[in-house]
Amino acid sequence: MTRLLPNTACAAAFTLLLIFFSAVKPSGADDKSDRDAQFQKLLKTIPGLKEKIDSGQTTRKEVLDWFEQYDKFESPGKDFKGGIGKSGKGGKNARDVAGTSFPATAFEYAKLVESELGVPPTVDLDKAVEIPLYVDGVKTLGELPVCDNPTLLGKTNMSGSVIQRYPGRTRDGRPLKDVVWVAFARHAGPRFLGSVQMIGYNRRSGATAFFESCDAIGPWVRADPVTTRLRGVMPGVDDPAQFNQAYVVPGQVQCVQCHQNEPFITDSFINAAKIPGTDESVVPVLDKEAPYYVIGGENWDMRTIHIEGNRCFDCHRVGMETMKLFMSSGWDANEHMPPHAPGSMAEDLAELLDAWKRGPEKTKAAMWIVPPARGKPARVVGDDYPHKSFFNRPADLRSGRKLLK
Ligand code: HEC
Ligand code: HEC
16 A cells, blocks of 8 residues: 555556557457567556566466457447447346336446446456465465454455456447446355356446446356366347346445545555556546536435545545445554554544534535536535435444544
């Protein structure tokens, strides 16, 4: 956690790789000499790549596969089948969407989000980046009670989860440079296998879409018996019935309960997945200016607390339910934040936790805000905010369990 991105640098970092990928387009990557040529280009473009390969942090193949996939995704060519067609019949995982603005099926949802987010990716777990688990700095396999980079979800740490980032594109394959998709396959272990989830995000408008897999991903996914890594290909929107079989819309669960301050959650587990050959996390890091609204989640509670002058809000919004989740997994903000000098904002943290205990309404300089969205700036909302949900109920995060040292 040494990387510190001031606000504008965050946005720049987000686009950096996309620009970068188009600069190193291979002509036809099946061919060995093309791959050699592309690798030479990558060696020139990515700082420190040779050292990373020499030290075994990544391999030439991993790096080439990543960039090749990116390129194919951006210019899919004649055999591209990913477009969103008209018919979305079939599949049986319709959700209870009463009281929400979500359509009943994942395919209809994909069509609804298309104008902002293009086409959801067809997720190939074999080409995704594995999320390594480390014990004392050594990559370790299996279900680990303790590790250096635990998930903060309160679940066990199981090796073999994978994650991937995709550039946005339209149904006919044109790049959408403000759009990014992240797909995450969480390995839950031998009994439950796991789940595959996707988030699409448009960093200009803030439009966000959340897709969840059904509980039984067995038809498409398996865990490698030796490496524990999840493998397989999830259905894409070119097969609506299968897509609906595999994915569901969020329905009654507000993903923003935890994906609260921005679409993407970053914790030590997630941040361990790096784009091969680089130090950049697969999951993009956003900032306090990042617009955010959920298509279909129009009645989700998008509020976060804000305190004028408190430095915890210098770089990003803070979701207190996310913090509560992290803290109940043993995370102490003073050991991690701010990333360049952990603990140096202990007073700001204390002020934040106090304000949360009393509630923003009862705290001087504190307020509820909702993120910028659709070109409109962030705004302060009052007691008449119509979408209050249980998770934004202020509480004493230091009482009960001993959360802070
Ligand atoms: C109870 C909290 C919680 C809820 C609710 C939740 N998530 Fe997450 N999610 C997490 C955490 C924590 C991570 C980071 C990975 C980890 O530590 O396991 C994560 C990571 C992800 C990722 C990987 C990208 C990222 O942001 O790091 C995706 C994709 C995702 N979640 C999708 C969803 C979807 C879709 C929903 C709603 C249907 C949802 N999540 C609801 C806690 C939650
Ligand atoms: C100088 C910039 C900066 C400051 C100041 C800062 N943070 Fe962060 N924070 C980050 C960055 C960058 C990340 C994302 C990368 C990571 O997870 O380390 C992050 C991530 C987080 C997350 C995870 C959020 C999520 O949903 O993924 C929490 C919670 C958080 N910070 C809380 C705090 C608190 C509390 C303070 C004040 C004590 C604080 N931060 C101050 C830069 C900052």
